[in-house]
Amino acid sequence: MLLIALEMIGIAVFAASGAVAAVRARLDVFGVIVVALTTALGGGIIRDVLLGVHPPTSLRNWPYLLVPALTGLIVFFYHPQVARLRRSVLLLDAVGLGLFVTSGTTTALALGATPYAACLIGMTSGIGGGAVRDLLLREIPMVLRREIYAVAALAGAVVIVVGHWARLPEAPVALAASGLIVALRLVALWRKWNAPVARGLEG
Known part of the structure; x- marks a missing residue:
């Protein structure tokens, strides 16, 4: 139950980051919800497709769709207040990244x-949803041009694989x-x- 609650928190945070970016790009309410859903669920859907899980987990359980959709609506109507919580959102985003990377790596090994x-x-x-979000908004994915994001995700995945190999x-x-992902x-x-x-390079 705790794992599901943490996963829902991670989904909500990723959805909020997507919705904020969509609001800044001046998308309408439908566009904001679509980008929120894509950001929150994109990485998990890509994971399931690569692993042959059909239909993807997030499309078989309604909370996975309801939570990001509601989050997108909340951000659409209250985006100035959400923007003021930037530090808290970044912290939760780091926790969500850690959770999704470890869950995705463990699932792949299983x-x-x-x-x-x-x-x-x-x-x-961990990074797939954010990359798809940026592509939808016609931007170079942030994970490829700013901050230590994909590197942190990969480092955490390597820890999981090494632990599995060592039978820990x-x-x-x-x-x-x-913890490593969040700390990085x-x-x-x-x-x-x-x-x-x-x-x-010029320019």
Whole structure:
């Protein structure tokens, strides 16, 4: 029950980030809800498609659709108030990223994915929705150009895979992986870390 509650919180936070971006792009209410749903569920749907889970989990259970849709509506009508909670949203976003990456990697391993594939699928579970959100809004995905986001997700996925290979207890490994992701995200935000980009380019 606790895991489901945490997952719903993660979905709501990701939906809020998508809805805020959609509001800033001046989409109508339907567009805001669509982007909120895509941001919240995109990574999980991509994960399930890659693993051959049909239909995807989020399309078989109504709370997975209701929570992001309601979150999108709330942000649409109360976006100035939501914008003031930026720090809290960033913290919850980091926690949601940790949860989705560990859950996605563990699911991939349980369904027989190779360690290499499980790392990539786990990372995609965490960052996929945000990448699709940015593409819908005609932007280069943020995870490819700013902040330590995808790198943190991949690091957490690697911890899960190494723990699985070493036959360590699943719960402590998942907790350690989630903690690593959250810590990397928060330190990156605090220190304003970004992955290096090529130098010497004009424009």
